[in-house]
Amino acid sequence: MEIKKNAVAGTLESSDAQITVEPAQGKLELNIQSSVLNQYGRQIKKVILETLDNLDVKSGRFYVVDKGALDCTIKARVEGAVYRSADAAEKDIKWGALK
Amino acid sequence: MADYTVEKIYTSDKRTMKLVDELLNNEGIKRDKNLDYTCGVFNARDELVATGSCFKNTLRCLAVNHEYQGEGLMNLMISHLVDIEQERDNWHLFVYTKVSAFKFFKTLGFYEIARVQDQLVFLENRPSGFTDYLAQLDSDDHLKLKKSQKVASVVMNANPFSLGHQYLIEKAAAENDIVHLFMVSDDSSLIPFEDRKRLILAGTRHLNNVIYHESGSYIISSATFPSYFLKDSETVIKTQAQLDIDIFVEIANYLGITHRYVGSEPFSQVTSIYNDIMVRELQERGVTCMVVPRLKVDGAAVSASQIRLALKEDRLDDVQRWVPQTTLDFFKSAEGQRVIARLHRSTNVVHY
């Protein structure tokens, strides 16, 4: 999918993550802020990159504020932000392909 | 988990706004005069337990009733305000807050831009926002020679561009190789930025060593400087001066600016305090501040607020004496007339 416009998904509430995405020419950039970055930073990054790979996202600037979210929540927020940025979040989601 | 709801509060809802004021007061905050969205967090009994607001791309007047702290209400509220900002297409957000709240905002994805000791921290939600701003300042080819040159800077609102502004820039341009002209782009002036910018460009077209920049959100006008949590008006002026200088010095160092030109301030006590601090602080940090006596016409210093007043009162003869031809032409045009109409409707043209 293509990151066409700015989008945000999720909240700053406990156990959630807020993910903001901006278009970026040909680059994939990841910025993570988390209170558990030392322990889980690598895992958070892995989940995000796998999710983006599964959605076939090749470029975009991602700002992630993690508030102790489970992997499935981070994945949901990444998918949400990507679909919103492609103006495709409202309907006909390929649920089966979300792994 | 207890149930909390976040709701928009209408400024016309006097009863709830009174509760907002009480909540803010209890947390040592005065309601900012510049707010364009306010929300409240209500508990299951419909009592207001937290409030927060926006003004353009800044978040302001954030407070949680101390009995409800530690329940994540600030996170809930800021998530809401971020959503509101995003609906207004504001993605790059700024917060001015007490030093004590800095750590908290850091965990919400905000990054420090500058701080004034014991008073405030200025934050943004982009880790490299300010560095990106600096980087785009020297996209210009002129700058490749900057090291061997005398480089000066002028920061101006130009509301509107007058002979006084023109005189200041001409002087800086004559005495230096390059002048970086920062136009305050924050759109809170009675004359819209697009028009102010156009008049600056037109009135300096004859100068070939001026490089123009928009100040973006990093340098804002005093009209919109958030002062709600500072204790008195003198602290407000000093704090803004220090913050502005801090940011300006970063920019100056980046661009190799050695001199800053400012007009002397015969009218406004506020600006005069501001300038005194600026002269002293800049000197300490290696930038010479050149205070240039105001240009006088018929024995009186030219003042933008007097020009706005003359425009409001349809005294175009006076305006003509204080502004360059380019500015006068604009006010005679249809677009200029629309701005004048706006001035007519406004009750206070002097203080903006």
Added chain:
Amino acid sequence: MITRPKPEKFRLRRSMMFMNAQKPGLIKDAYIYGTDSIILDLEDAVAENQKDMARFSLYNAMKSIDYGDTEVIVRINGLETPHWQEDIRCCVAAGVDGIRIAKCESADDVKKVEAAVDSAEKEFGVEEGRTLLMAALESPLGIMNAYQICTASDRLFGCAISAGDFRKSMHVKIEKGGIEMFTARGQVVMAARAAGVQCFDTMWPNIDDEAGFEAETIQAKKLGFDGKSLVNPRQIAFVHQTFAPTQKEIAYAEKLVRSFNEQADSGVGVYTVDGKMVDIPFFEDARRTIDMAKKTGVYHGDL
């Protein structure tokens, strides 16, 4: 990735707790409360501009959180909104146990949802007929049509009365003793029983009034409801206790079951207990009581 077992159409559903599907902090460990069912809400709890995000949240939670024995039902948005069809696609793909149809007013509404569920099951390769339905009756019209609604689909395991909107439509306020809901509650229970499905009472809105909550719960049990909707975990214990059978009911049920077993073995066609004739539905009810007593942990016998 989690795949839930095929849902049971009839099972214990004393408590159904609502939670906002968009709040990870709530849904991540919703199963620890021990309610019989949870209702992940895509409707009222979710702001209009977060409907899309709530679905992603729901889908991923279903795929990675093991809710175990807790039944997972999703309240979808009303049929008059632009959201309900995508809600259904998401629910079916995610493998939820059931869908709660909000503001259901007619058998047609149920059939519409059923058709969308049918097509989503085909689209996502889900076993046909797997996804259950329940109807929330929230308006005078919905309650008048309760029997038609309860018999509109084989997937439908029950209906719930939802009082918030209903009271508004009826121009009444919540009353001590619940007289304002009396006819509606009676009508819903009767329709459900006539149709052979379960029925659930509305949630108690005022979390501070515990006495009111308890009185309403007892009343619902007395009227014949199978369970009650909840919004607060603090209310679970009382609901479970109230909808559990009493020791007297258990003792009588045991007697029925024992006598049925004996008489069935001896091949007698007509059943009597203590000299009185007893019809087959009584025995079914007795088995249900024992089953419920077991699940509620109040059964100490050996049946």
